[in-house]
Each structure stands twice: as structure tokens, then as C-alpha cells.
Amino acid sequence: MRSSETTPNMHPIGAQICGSKLQLIASSARIIEDLGFDVLDLNCGCPVDKVTKDGSGSGMLKQPELIGEMIAKMVATVKIPVTVKIRAGWDDASINAPLITQIAEKAGAKAIAIHGRTREQGYKGRANWDHIRAAKAVAKEILVIGNGDLFQAEDALNMFQTTGCDAVLVSRGTMGQPWICEDMMRHLRGETPISREISFVRNTLLEHFDAILQYQNDRQALLDFRRVGCWYLKRCNGVKSLRIELNRTKTPKEVLALIHNFSWDEVSLADEPQMAEVE
Numbered sequence: 001m002r003s004s005e006t007t008p009n010m011h012p013i014g015a016q017i018c019g020s021k022l023q024l025i026a027s028s029a030r031i032i033e034d035l036g037f038d039v040l041d042l043n044c045g046c047p048v049d050k051v052t053k054d055g056s057g058s059g060m061l062k063q064p065e066l067i068g069e070m071i072a073k074m075v076a077t078v079k080i081p082v083t084v085k086i087r088a089g090w091d092d093a094s095i096n097a098p099l100i101t102q103i104a105e106k107a108g109a110k111a112i113a114i115h116g117r118t119r120e121q122g123y124k125g126r127a128n129w130d131h132i133r134a135a136k137a138v139a140k141e142i143l144v145i146g147n148g149d150l151f152q153a154e155d156a157l158n159m160f161q162t163t164g165c166d167a168v169l170v171s172r173g174t175m176g177q178p179w180i181c182e183d184m185m186r187h188l189r190g191e192t193p194i195s196r197e198i199s200f201v202r203n204t205l206l207e208h209f210d211a212i213l214q215y216q217n218d219r220q221a222l223l224d225f226r227r228v229g230c231w232y233l234k235r236c237n238g239v240k241s242l243r244i245e246l247n248r249t250k251t252p253k254e255v256l257a258l259i260h261n262f263s264w265d266e267v268s269l270a271d272e273p274q275m276a277e278v279e
Helices: 022-034 057-062 064-077 097-107 129-138 155-163 180-188 198-215 218-233 240-246 252-261
Strands: 014-017 039-044 082-087 111-115 143-147 167-169
Touching: 014 022, 022 039, 022 064, 039 057, 039 064, 057 064, 057 082, 064 082, 064 097, 082 097, 097 111, 097 129, 111 129, 129 143, 129 155, 143 155, 155 167, 155 180, 198 218, 198 252, 218 240, 218 252, 240 252
Parallel strands: 014 039, 039 082, 082 111, 111 143, 143 167
Antiparallel strands: none
């Protein structure tokens, strides 16, 4: 994100570094702080091949000591808080989230976010929250943030109760339902859940597209919306024809016409939407 794309009402806002070159981390951290970000995060969790092939992202899980060295240099360089995001381990034979939690704390990180899956899992199977609980058990002052399989309002409370973590990180769960954080907060406070009808989903989808148009040219906005629109529509029954037509559109104007003219009265919310497999 360029500094020109941020506004005062966005703060606090964080930036994430993904890379494994120790000689570049200090200068990179300084650039991010100078851009006005409030938190700096080291990404040691991304599982995709194009990132891990050079040892970056979750590839760094194979070098726990390097993670510590990277964090220490970041902490020594900037005044803003430094955090780190990891997975439980590279594979089931090398679970090291508790070890990296201790290393990150010693290096000066303020928080560590732990995804309960291994890199080998990708997004398959269930996230093992036991690995998050084990990391919390060895933490002294560093905050432990639980991540993985937070898709419903009640999931946040379940993770707090299961792991004892200090906070939760909702990632894929926000795709197609950006209101999930509000729903989780209401559930945590014991408040009545908000009933969200199809019209609410449609209107939020339109608002999301409008936001994309403010940041992208028409061609890129169209490509972005095809992906974003699928996230919302995976939560719905009776929208197959709309999904097909949206992928054929050539202009934002065509997208808006399709959404406004579609027969939403025949659509219902799916009980269990398919989640996107992205970091």
C-alpha cells in the first residue's frame, strides 16, 4: 500500500514484510515506519510456493533462529511495535510454534499470530488449535493471537476458551462476510445476533465494488470484482447464473446492471459457504 492510499481515519494500521534476507530487513522496516504505519509484522506464515521457494513466508519456519534475528533487527530499527505471523510448523513432523514463540519474545516482538495449520496442509483439513494453546503456555509477556477456522460468530469465543489466546485473527472468514467481526464481538458480549438478509448481502457487495472502483481503473476493478463477488456469492443459493454472467462482463457498468436486475427474491443464504483458499 502506498502512503497516498492511507487516510487519517484508517489508523491504527499495520504493514507486513515478507522476505528472508537479513541484510535488507532493517532498511525495509525503516521505510515502513517512515510511511506512517503503526505496526510492523513479519510474515512467516504464507504457504504459497512462489513465496516459500526462496525461504520466505512459512519457509522461514525451517530456520527459527533466523526469524529471531530478523525480529531483533526490526525491533532495533523502528519505534513502532513489531509482530510476527507463523504457522504451527512446516509439517506434522516439525511443529515448532512454541519454540518460535519463545524466540520471538526474546527478540522483542510484542505479539505472535499463529495459524493452527502447517505449511504442508495449506488450507486443507482442520486447524489444530492445540498448537496455539501450546504456544500460549510458553509465552510470558508476548501476546499470542489465534488464527485458523474462524468462520462463524461463535468461533472466536470457542478459540479463546480452547487456547487461552489473547486475541484472534480473522482472515479467510472475512471474505464475503466483512461483518463477521461485528458478529463475533456481539457474541462475545452475549448480545442478540443480527439477522442478515439477502438484501443486506447484495448491498454490501455493491458497497465493496464501489470501494474497488475508487482505487482501481475499470479493467483492474473488473478483475478484482470477479474474485470478490465469488466470495459473497459462495454464501448464497440460487446464484449460479449470476456468477456465470459476472465472469462474462466487460465493464463495471455491466456488473452493476447485472446485480441490480438479478432476481434476488429467489436467493437464500447457504448454511456453510465454501471458503476461499488464500492467505
